Amino acid sequence: MTISEEQLFTLADDAGFRAAALATFRFQAAACAPYAEYLGLIGCDPASVGRVEEIPFLPVGLFKHREVYCGGTPPEAVFTSSTTGGGEPSRHPMRSLALYERAFTEAFRAFYGDPAGWSLYGLLPSYLERKGSSLVYMVDRLIAACGSGGFYLRDYDALLRDMAADPKPKILFGVSYALWELAERYAPELRDTVVMETGGMKGRREELPKAEFHRILCDAFGVGCVHSEYGMAELTSQAYSAGGGVFRTPGWMRVLTRDVNDPFDLHGPGVRGGLNVIDLANRWSCAFIQTEDVGTVFADGSFTVEGRIDRADIRGCNLLIQ
Structure with a gap:
């Protein structure tokens, strides 16, 4: 056993x-x-x-x-990967959602402390838009643990308005191409905010070297570095980078x-x-x-x-x- x-x-x-x-x-x-x-x-x-x-x-x-x-x-639950070009998705049966929730919550605490001290803004679709996504499930539950923040699709005006009015430290957690779009259209100065991207463009935008892409985001958002999250549907846990593209793992x-x-x-x-x-x-x-x-x-x-x-x-x- x-x-x-x-x-x-x-x-x-x-x-x-x-x-x-x-x-x-x-x-x-x-x-x-x-x-x-x-x-x-x-x-x-x-x-x-x-x-x-x-x-x-x-x-x-x-x-x-x-x-x-x-x-x-x-x-x-059975988590599935997204696919491009009609490929076969991966399927990851999850015996216990409580185990999954504990894993991503413990990892978040290890790198960022108590979720209640943050507001989490997900530049992702609602989990209702993409059934089977472990990433969206994770962000949804972390938003609940933070007690403030929320999901945003492409309503960037509402996102920036809500973040500006929020007095708590904030994490803007987004897919790379959506963060790039926000940077190009608005170039907002984000105060007291960690910008965190979750991966590549996946055919939505040209692929750039990670360092170059992060420089674009840093210049647009007025932040010193961009954090990253590494995970996939086939895993239960995530690794995090606090900048420079260097990831660290939780203890397990x-x-x-x-x-x-x-x-x-x-x-x-x-x-x-x-x-x-x-x-x-x-x-x-x-x-x-x-x-x-x-x-x-x-x-x-x-x-x-x-x-x-x-x-x-x-x-x-x-x-x-x-």
Whole structure:
């Protein structure tokens, strides 16, 4: 059996994380049928795995074609990825919405403190507009925890009016192309505000290097840096960047890099490669995900995201306005 929820959210050191990861692997190698099948196909005997570095990572694309789930009971929700060009969406069964809510709330607290001290403004559609979006579900619940803020689609006048009248510290949480549109049309000076973007343009605007895009937003909004959130439908947890595109994870999440041509060859710190994510909050699916993103992981565990591996399908997790 995997570790308890309380153990999960109180992991205090690397040794504890490694023990929890191995316990989770042993459970999921037996209980998650697609993962067990994958391990068999690549010739991995779970009993022979004694270190975290030996754990195989499940290709994220399998969430499109198989039910990656070992919850035992029907899931409370199934989160889906957005798609571009009519592609098949990923499906992530969520056994417990309470677990998901605890994961994103604990992560938010770790990086930004008590949500009640903030107002959160989501430059995203309402969750009613895009059923199945884990991102919109998360922002909706965080807005409720903050007690102020709200969702905005393209009513930028109302957004800026409400933010200007709000005395609390604010987070403007938006998809990249919507933030760019706001910057171009209004160039408003945002006071006492953290600007946070959630990802790429996904075909809505030209793709710019992240540093260049952030400079555009900083100049338009009068802020010193742009924060970022890293997550996806196939994960339960999120990483955050407080500027400079360098992300940090909560205590139950780790990122590693691999060779882009040999998925079983892990890189050491500072070497660019494909990103593998260990998300121990994926208790009832698979905690070991081989993503289609490229980046660099540093010695302190922080990481950057530089783009996507060639030939990988474009994930539309931020294409929420359709």
